Amino acid sequence: MTIPTAPRILASIAFLALLATPAFAQPPADPPPAAASAPTFELAGVHPSPHTTNTDFTGGVLHADRYLLHNATMVDILSLAYGIDRDSILSGPAWLDLDRFDIDARAPRTTSPGDVKLMLQALLADRFHLVTHNDTHPLPAYVLSVGKAGPRLKPGDDSGPSSCGQTPNAPATPQGAVRMNYVTCTNLTLDQIAADLHDMAGDYLDRQVVNSTGIKGSWTFDLKWTGRNNLQRAGSDGITIFDALSKQLGLQLEAKTAPLPVIVVDKVDQTPTPNAPGLDKALPPPPPAEFDVAVLTPSKPDAPFQGRITGNQVNATGMTVRFLIDFAWNLNDNDDDLIANAPKWLTQDHWDILAKAAPEAQAIGPDGKPQLDFDLLPHMVQTLLAERFGMKSHFEDRPIDAFTLVATNPKLKKAADPLSRTGCHEGPGPDGKDPRITDPILGRLLYCRNMTMAQLADQLPSLAPGYIFTPVLDSTGLKDAYDFTLSFSTSGQLASRPPPSSTGSDPNAADPNGGLSLPDAVARQLGVKLIKEKRPSPVLVIDHIEEHPTDN
Numbered sequence: 001m002t003i004p005t006a007p008r009i010l011a012s013i014a015f016l017a018l019l020a021t022p023a024f025a026q027p028p029a030d031p032p033p034a035a036a037s038a039p040t041f042e043l044a045g046v047h048p049s050p051h052t053t054n055t056d057f058t059g060g061v062l063h064a065d066r067y068l069l070h071n072a073t074m075v076d077i078l079s080l081a082y083g084i085d086r087d088s089i090l091s092g093p094a095w096l097d098l099d100r101f102d103i104d105a106r107a108p109r110t111t112s113p114g115d116v117k118l119m120l121q122a123l124l125a126d127r128f129h130l131v132t133h134n135d136t137h138p139l140p141a142y143v144l145s146v147g148k149a150g151p152r153l154k155p156g157d158d159s160g161p162s163s164c165g166q167t168p169n170a171p172a173t174p175q176g177a178v179r180m181n182y183v184t185c186t187n188l189t190l191d192q193i194a195a196d197l198h199d200m201a202g203d204y205l206d207r208q209v210v211n212s213t214g215i216k217g218s219w220t221f222d223l224k225w226t227g228r229n230n231l232q233r234a235g236s237d238g239i240t241i242f243d244a245l246s247k248q249l250g251l252q253l254e255a256k257t258a259p260l261p262v263i264v265v266d267k268v269d270q271t272p273t274p275n276a277p278g279l280d281k282a283l284p285p286p287p288p289a290e291f292d293v294a295v296l297t298p299s300k301p302d303a304p305f306q307g308r309i310t311g312n313q314v315n316a317t318g319m320t321v322r323f324l325i326d327f328a329w330n331l332n333d334n335d336d337d338l339i340a341n342a343p344k345w346l347t348q349d350h351w352d353i354l355a356k357a358a359p360e361a362q363a364i365g366p367d368g369k370p371q372l373d374f375d376l377l378p379h380m381v382q383t384l385l386a387e388r389f390g391m392k393s394h395f396e397d398r399p400i401d402a403f404t405l406v407a408t409n410p411k412l413k414k415a416a417d418p419l420s421r422t423g424c425h426e427g428p429g430p431d432g433k434d435p436r437i438t439d440p441i442l443g444r445l446l447y448c449r450n451m452t453m454a455q456l457a458d459q460l461p462s463l464a465p466g467y468i469f470t471p472v473l474d475s476t477g478l479k480d481a482y483d484f485t486l487s488f489s490t491s492g493q494l495a496s497r498p499p500p501s502s503t504g505s506d507p508n509a510a511d512p513n514g515g516l517s518l519p520d521a522v523a524r525q526l527g528v529k530l531i532k533e534k535r536p537s538p539v540l541v542i543d544h545i546e547e548h549p550t551d552n
Helices: 010-018 074-082 113-127 190-200 228-237 243-247 321-328 373-389 454-465 493-496 518-526
Strands: 043-049 058-065 064-073 089-091 098-106 131-146 165-167 181-188 209-211 220-227 251-267 291-298 306-310 313-320 350-357 362-366 370-373 392-407 423-426 443-453 482-490 528-544
Touching: 043 074, 043 113, 043 190, 058 113, 064 074, 064 113, 074 089, 074 098, 074 251, 098 113, 098 321, 113 443, 131 190, 165 190, 181 190, 181 243, 190 209, 190 220, 209 251, 209 482, 243 251, 313 321, 321 373, 321 528, 350 373, 370 373, 370 392, 392 454, 423 454, 518 528
Parallel strands: 089 251, 131 209
Antiparallel strands: 043 098, 058 064, 064 098, 131 251, 165 181, 181 220, 291 350, 306 313, 313 350, 362 370, 392 528, 423 443, 443 482
16 A cells, blocks of 8 residues: 555554555656637535644545545645646645645546546636646755765666665564664666655655766666654664665755746636535445454554555454544544543453455555555545444543643744745755755754644644644744744654663753754744643543444
8 A cells, every 4th residue: 555645643553554564656647738629527515614623634545436535735735636736736826735626527437547637627727727737846855866976786687677665584583673664676767766755765855866877778676664653762773764765776866957848827706606415415425444354353462553555455453442443533643632431441352354345445556456455544444434333432632631822932934935834744845955954863854834823723733643643732922924844843752762861850840962842943933832721622522332333
């Protein structure tokens, strides 16, 4: 399955890390601009998305004859429609990265992914009166070149397929050691290697990778490196993706500016044209996503907590019901206040799960074979919990600890261009400075432009998973929009630091290794403060759940 780039909250990240086996597909070629004869959806409904603090979109593929897309910004939709990176979509009004839409459409089951893109382009032109043009523009990128000693690549076998995935029989990680990333790639051109690098090492490479090696032909290689968030823990045994490419493949990767193809938004309406009358009856909601078959067995005492998705099947071991609930409803597994009426056995009993997705929860993968749609997996787990454990639940607001953003000594500069697009992205700002390179423990870097404090508060739960899991209230009183950067450590980096000494040191003191929490970074770098206070926030209330599932 493909590793998504967009961040999820902690439970989803954990489950994806357990289930994901690296498999890196090439990005599809950009289709030509939509023409008058381009295919269109048979029916299509467009609605504003319900408000949520989650900034990830779901869907974007055709299931049977339904195309569903939820919580997508206009930039997300353009990226899907034109097969282009979000950072390569330029200009447009400020709301392009903020307003979110749901699309529910119908198309023939045999529609190709390329035609789905053309249909989406036609929908944007028809419903939003979108006008764009293609151009080339210098953008921040990582440029791949040949190192001084020359490349260290083995010629590929042109008769075999191109592939890039987890190394077969990769060395097991010893207990207590830091896990390394191992991949084996065969029959890849340098253009393909550049494209795959962005997917393989997305924690390092938040920009496009451009091939400037000039090397022709296809090549085979093994590559191993340490994930960015594990570098500090790995110490001298760690190796960045940059050093791995240099030492193992003889290739150099540098942050530069490169001319890249872009799409420029000339015109787009914020409000789409109305849906056709009677659309709700013509396009009723699809049935809930579910597993076609699921076998649950008690885990053995030594069963590891792990899982894998292969095609349309899930094979997981050592799962607690609490973990499944956290994943299914996007809850923080470290915050017990987010679940009410939870029996103790939720975290004590462990289960192995072997399940196959029902047809409506499958999509067609790049290889033409059915694969499970990861975006639907939380809904499938919800259905599994309801059917096999008899779980009934509801959300209600209850007083719990939540963050409020207050102004102390603001250090904010007003936005350079108040009409520019609003939003935050991972990576350096216009100055190009990236403290993550010299200080690996500062694993996160956000550049935000034209952003108000109210907008920042609204997006913090998605921008900082691991720190914030409930809505943030803006009480700063600041009304202007600002440009700023935030550099901080991930919660995982701080959690893995050595415990305080027994000499009575203050556990809240500054991290001696240079780590910086999100609240500290907000206070020091922006001059505003995140404080905790009790206030009503959504809590999942368990009305009923059985300790033992129904028989297989």
